[in-house]
Amino acid sequence: MSLSLFTEFQPLAAIATTPSAAETLYPLCQTIGATLHLPDSLTPFNNSQTYTISLKEHLATLWKTQRTLIFCLATGAVVRLIAPLLEDKSTDPAIIVIDQTGKWVISLCSGHTGGADRLAELIATELDATPIITGASANLGLPAIDILGLPFGWRKGEGDWTQVSAAIARQEKVQVIQEVGSTLWQDHLPENHPFYFGFPEADQAIIPAARIWISATKRQFAEKSDFPRVQWHPRVLWVGIGCIRGTSRQLIETAIEQVFQRYHLATAAIAGLATIDLKADETGLLEYCIEKQLPLKTFAAEVLGGIEVPNPSEIVSQEVGTKSVAEASALSAVSPQKAALIVPKQIIKSEQEMGAVTIAIAQSDLEYTGKIGQLWLVGIGPGKLDQMTPAAMTAIKQADVIIGYSLYLELIKPLQRKGQIVESFPITQEQKRAQRAIELAQWGLTVAVISSGDCGIYGMAGLVLEELQQAGWDGHNPKLEVFAGISAIQAAASRVGAPLMHDFCTISLSDLLTPWQVIEKRLEAAAKADFVTGIYNPRSQTRTGQIIKAQEIFLKFRNPNTPVAIVHSAYREQEQITLTTLEKMLDFPIDMLTTVIIGNCSTRQYANWLITPRGYIS
Numbered sequence: 001m002s003l004s005l006f007t008e009f010q011p012l013a014a015i016a017t018t019p020s021a022a023e024t025l026y027p028l029c030q031t032i033g034a035t036l037h038l039p040d041s042l043t044p045f046n047n048s049q050t051y052t053i054s055l056k057e058h059l060a061t062l063w064k065t066q067r068t069l070i071f072c073l074a075t076g077a078v079v080r081l082i083a084p085l086l087e088d089k090s091t092d093p094a095i096i097v098i099d100q101t102g103k104w105v106i107s108l109c110s111g112h113t114g115g116a117d118r119l120a121e122l123i124a125t126e127l128d129a130t131p132i133i134t135g136a137s138a139n140l141g142l143p144a145i146d147i148l149g150l151p152f153g154w155r156k157g158e159g160d161w162t163q164v165s166a167a168i169a170r171q172e173k174v175q176v177i178q179e180v181g182s183t184l185w186q187d188h189l190p191e192n193h194p195f196y197f198g199f200p201e202a203d204q205a206i207i208p209a210a211r212i213w214i215s216a217t218k219r220q221f222a223e224k225s226d227f228p229r230v231q232w233h234p235r236v237l238w239v240g241i242g243c244i245r246g247t248s249r250q251l252i253e254t255a256i257e258q259v260f261q262r263y264h265l266a267t268a269a270i271a272g273l274a275t276i277d278l279k280a281d282e283t284g285l286l287e288y289c290i291e292k293q294l295p296l297k298t299f300a301a302e303v304l305g306g307i308e309v310p311n312p313s314e315i316v317s318q319e320v321g322t323k324s325v326a327e328a329s330a331l332s333a334v335s336p337q338k339a340a341l342i343v344p345k346q347i348i349k350s351e352q353e354m355g356a357v358t359i360a361i362a363q364s365d366l367e368y369t370g371k372i373g374q375l376w377l378v379g380i381g382p383g384k385l386d387q388m389t390p391a392a393m394t395a396i397k398q399a400d401v402i403i404g405y406s407l408y409l410e411l412i413k414p415l416q417r418k419g420q421i422v423e424s425f426p427i428t429q430e431q432k433r434a435q436r437a438i439e440l441a442q443w444g445l446t447v448a449v450i451s452s453g454d455c456g457i458y459g460m461a462g463l464v465l466e467e468l469q470q471a472g473w474d475g476h477n478p479k480l481e482v483f484a485g486i487s488a489i490q491a492a493a494s495r496v497g498a499p500l501m502h503d504f505c506t507i508s509l510s511d512l513l514t515p516w517q518v519i520e521k522r523l524e525a526a527a528k529a530d531f532v533t534g535i536y537n538p539r540s541q542t543r544t545g546q547i548i549k550a551q552e553i554f555l556k557f558r559n560p561n562t563p564v565a566i567v568h569s570a571y572r573e574q575e576q577i578t579l580t581t582l583e584k585m586l587d588f589p590i591d592m593l594t595t596v597i598i599g600n601c602s603t604r605q606y607a608n609w610l611i612t613p614r615g616y617i618s
């Protein structure tokens, strides 16, 4: 299993206190990249860690260093162990409990922000166990409100999160006022969601039970208001900044806070800082950005000079070669998207300290996620879910977005998370699908692009990589991983025995993107070289002649009695399997959901099975 599927839960520690618990956890640890912790009374495993003190004491250390703790212990024992350590659900590690037989995977604590709910699902997929998730939103099939904005890098603001979550759990009407940030999440809500968007019309008597603001504004909520409110802050604000050399981090921070307060803006909505490249090594600025984990974008004077700003200054121009630093760099940081300067240049001075800080704020349409996106190219196998690898299943469950052709999205529907963003495209729009996936991943989302069978065999993987190359991809951002799947040729072969026991090839008869001469040349070569041949895309409504031509070519080199398998919709409800011969193959229905396997000169049929001898000389 790919460790990248579990990076968001790292570091991970798994704890067992009995030999059978250790047996259950050990393979799981390797799959998910967890360290197995065992008392010194147990025989160690490869790479396991032994503790010699009591588990209680050992846990006190793990608590501070680990993001996730997995126990294979009685739930009661775990509750007693962690009780003294629990502080806050936004900072405590995620806690998972697995029973010794590996049948049940319980999300015990930090289910939302800590990710325990999601990890319990993934581990259950891996162990073929049942996840036990008791949070109300999960059971209503609703996205949890306190993790709603995480895929987009939004930051949580103040508010009564517990009471708003409770209102959602009671399925009361919850008003959402979204002023900034992506609205993609709104398009993928389950039907029973309790939200309504914006303000009701005057004649609508909707009294909300709770309100969610999604905004760059920082709102103060009165303690005794009539209903609970929370606020998410998408990171849409770019702070353009100018300062004299040597300005302290403290003064920069004070200045930013003052301006934000003056304009009622949330510092949590800051995407990053921007300035002139002369300031790229300004210590105070760098310290501020590191501490707040904000990017610093810098621009050359010539770039800034070309930006139209409301408050240009000749004095600044004489000093640094552009009439604006703060306003122009805030706007440049947002470009090439649409930018609006929402706070013009403000000059902040300090009584205690020399110097001054100039600040301007621009707002972008698209929020900054602060994340490196991932592109997961996933093969979902021929159809039935049990023909998919656990890694592929996990990738689909874990992704923020799933992109694919609607028929395949239907096949994997049981794996979809509630609220997961799913975008379907018609069968002909493969390139658009690839471009959309790349766009979302470049923005910072984790995107699973699905193909039937294997993604890298006449699938989406090549298209995505080609598009990435065209876009000048650096190979790292977004990250990319390909998840193999059972291809149609393997699926079809498995239904008819062992036709692929010797050298074989596959040929697609689709001449939409490949000239027919090339296909014909390959058919000739394969037939002549006695390869067992799997034919993909054999016949569509408009392409009917190709399979006739293919038969003709094979008949030139092979016996008319050569066994042929026609496998329609392998591992799907409409599966149909026909064993015939090269001569008679066209007497049976063949369409775009069919793979045809033509045997080699040694392939034979025995009791409804095809056998191609392995070929050892006896």
Ligand code: SAH
Pocket: 382, 383, 451, 452, 453, 454, 455, 456, 457, 458, 459, 486, 487, 488, 489, 491, 492, 535, 536, 537, 538, 567, 568, 569, 570, 571, 572, 591, 592, 593, 594, 595, 596
């Ligand atoms: N990436 C896919 C192939 C896509 S090309 C894979 O690796 O399987 C589409 C062709 O695959 C179809 O025209 C058909 O020839 C074959 N195919 C896909 N799924 C199939 C199935 N369940 N049964 C039989 N053939 C299938």
